[in-house]
Amino acid sequence: MTVTYTSRVATARFGGFSQLLLLWRGSIYKLLYRELLLFLGAYLGLSLAYRFLLSETQRRLFEKLVLYCDKSADLIPVSFVLGFYVALVLERWWGQFRAVPAPDGLMVAVAGSVHGADARGRILRRTLLRYGGLAALLVLRAVSTPVYKRFPTTDHLVQ
Numbered sequence: 001m002t003v004t005y006t007s008r009v010a011t012a013r014f015g016g017f018s019q020l021l022l023l024w025r026g027s028i029y030k031l032l033y034r035e036l037l038l039f040l041g042a043y044l045g046l047s048l049a050y051r052f053l054l055s056e057t058q059r060r061l062f063e064k065l066v067l068y069c070d071k072s073a074d075l076i077p078v079s080f081v082l083g084f085y086v087a088l089v090l091e092r093w094w095g096q097f098r099a100v101p102a103p104d105g106l107m108v109a110v111a112g113s114v115h116g117a118d119a120r121g122r123i124l125r126r127t128l129l130r131y132g133g134l135a136a137l138l139v140l141r142a143v144s145t146p147v148y149k150r151f152p153t154t155d156h157l158v159q
Helices: 006-010 016-023 028-053 056-073 078-099 104-113 119-143 145-150 154-158
Strands: none
Touching: 006 016, 104 119, 119 145, 119 154
């Protein structure tokens, strides 16, 4: 089910954008707020420890560690790793997209190969296309929860 926010966007006043972001069910902020809080807590802890708990020699040692980590970060080609990751994700998505059954090819093949303008040919084509649609629906029903909710039993498929 698609959730629309069109009416709220049209009637939003000053400062309403932040309220819309908090209402958004698929918000990236609602997905990542735990990691953000963890990062901010770690950063705040390191900053407070550096400023108030470490002595002068410990601060210099910490700064050397930071410079070493910064120098070592240049050794990893981040753009190459990111490009490899994106290519891998895209390849998986395309494989899943190609695995979704589409009865269109079957319908074109049946329409092109089952000839006859009479009632028998028309009924045969219609029956084959119904079986193809049923096969696609059975596969999608096993994979997709909304399709299963729409067709929970075989009686719903018959209707």
